[in-house]
Amino acid sequence: MAKPINHAGKTFGNWTVIEYLGKQYWLCRCSCGNMKSIYSGNLVSGNTTQCRSCAAKSKKRKDKPRTNRRKPIKPRAFLTIDGETKPKREWQKIFRLSRQGLEYRIKHNKLLKSGL
Numbered sequence: 304m305a306k307p308i309n310h311a312g313k314t315f316g317n318w319t320v321i322e323y324l325g326k327q328y329w330l331c332r333c334s335c336g337n338m339k340s341i342y343s344g345n346l347v348s349g350n351t352t353q354c355r356s357c358a359a360k361s362k363k364r365k366d367k368p369r370t371n372r373r374k375p376i377k378p379r380a381f382l383t384i385d386g387e388t389k390p391k392r393e394w395q396k397i398f399r400l401s402r403q404g405l406e407y408r409i410k411h412n413k414l415l416k417s418g419l
């Protein structure tokens with residue numbers, strides 16, 4: 304069996320190695336104060352850099368901007384009448400129609416400038 308490398312005093316991410324526990328396990332203290340025995344392979348490879356509660360905290364921090372992300376802007380509903388393309392909202396103003404009124408006229412093909 305290979306002689307374990309002495310990691311005591313080293314830091315891996317948030318972990319500070321306190322002492323060797325045997326069988327390739329090291330007692331480590333997280334920056335938050337949590338103590339845990341960690342397999343040296345996981346420590347050296349960077350598989351673990353902090354305790355569970357710290358990992359949960361940093362995950363929360365990461366997730367936060369995601370929830371604050373702006374909603375994708377819906378493509379505006381445009382309508383073309385007599386070769387003019389305007390947002391439906393504007394056509395509503397022009398024809399003095401409610402949204403439902405405008406939709407009704409579109410549906411029944413009654414929306415013509417000459418017809419007003």
Ligand SMILES: [Zn+2]
Binds near residue numbers: 317333353
């Ligand atoms: Zn921690």
